[in-house]
Amino acid sequence: xxxxxxxxxxxxxAQWETPPAPTRLRRRVLSSSPRRRVGIxxxxxxxxxxxxxxxxxxxxxxxxxxxxxxPSPPASTGLASFQPAKNPNLRIVRITENxxx
Amino acid sequence: MxxxxxxxxxxxxxxxxFRFAFRITxxxxxxxxxAHDCFVAxxxxxxxxxxxxxxxxxxxLGVTRRLAARLWRTESRLDPLGEDGRFVxxxxxxxxxxxxxxxxxxxxxPPLQREVLVLAEYExxxxxxxxxxxxxxxxxxxxxxxxxxxxxxKTLAPFAxxxxxxxx
Numbered sequence: 523x524x525x526x527x528x529x530x531x532x533x534x535x536a537q538w539e540t541p542p543a544p545t546r547l548r549r550r551v552l553s554s555s556p557r558r559r560v561g562i563x564x565x566x567x568x569x570x571x572x573x574x575x576x577x578x579x580x581x582x583x584x585x586x587x588x589x590x591x592x593p594s595p596p597a598s599t600g601l602a603s604f605q606p607a608k609n610p611n612l613r614i615v616r617i618t619e620n621x622x623x
Numbered sequence: 624m625x626x627x628x629x630x631x632x633x634x635x636x637x638x639x640x641f642r643f644a645f646r647i648t649x650x651x652x653x654x655x656x657x658a659h660d661c662f663v664a665x666x667x668x669x670x671x672x673x674x675x676x677x678x679x680x681x682x683x684l685g686v687t688r689r690l691a692a693r694l695w696r697t698e699s700r701l702d703p704l705g706e707d708g709r710f711v712x713x714x715x716x717x718x719x720x721x722x723x724x725x726x727x728x729x730x731x732x733p734p735l736q737r738e739v740l741v742l743a744e745y746e747x748x749x750x751x752x753x754x755x756x757x758x759x760x761x762x763x764x765x766x767x768x769x770x771x772x773x774x775x776x777k778t779l780a781p782f783a784x785x786x787x788x789x790x791x
Contacts, residue, residue: 525776530783535744535775538725543641547655551633551662552626 629666636680637662639746644687646741649730653694661687677755681748685756688738695734721782728778736771739764 526534624632640661644654661683664670670686672679719727729737738757742748750768754761 523777523780525773526780526783527776531772531776531779532744533784534721534725534779534782535729537722538646538729538745539722540642540645541651543637543658544651544655547637547641547658548633550655550659551637551666552630554659554663554666 624666624668624672626666629662632665632679632683633662636683639680640683640687643684643741643746644691646729646745647688647691647734647738648694649726657687657690657694660690664690677752681752681756684742684746684748685758688757691738692734724782725779728775731778732771732774736767736774739767740771740775743768 637658641654641658644657645651648654664686665672672682729740732740739753742753742756750761750764754764
């Protein structure tokens, strides 16, 4: 069959009508409240996000490096828990005058 | 975009967006969802409109087209949107009314041909505006439009009024 010419094609295409937009579409669109980001431009939001992520990464790196480097501290460095020996078992050694020479 | 601006945009362009979405998807429900997502994206600023780059209507049709393309890619991962997608002629056209036959033939076009045809024939966009909406070159739009029309000239030939009822 011979193909349609331009005018025939245009006439046929014009016969395809669409249904109207559903009435609920308007309600759906206009009731979904847009998340306003008042006063913060887009480029600034991106920069803030990048800065926050970089800061978090730096903090984690610093924490990790610090934990790796510092040795574990002694259990106690003060004298508060000092206890004298209970059974010292002392032995006195005298030095004679001859030994001193 | 303020709620007032969004409402104004909706009043001015909702019909065009819905019509376009319906004609490229063939489904009222899907078209409604696409139109909804399009205006919500506009309202939330995730689709940033720049008046210097063209009219709001062309911009919204472009957003709708991107949403539809995403849907197609999701639903048919094994059938990518090729430049020369195969045109499968709809079967049993004889039993259809003309309007349904036109819908079936346009719906059978490869998506990239279908969208430029709908934008040109039904939305009245210029080649430059279509190129902007579908994010390609004017030459590519011309080629797609030519192929779409060629396909439809053949498949819709039996429905030309003069040929359908020669005695009338």
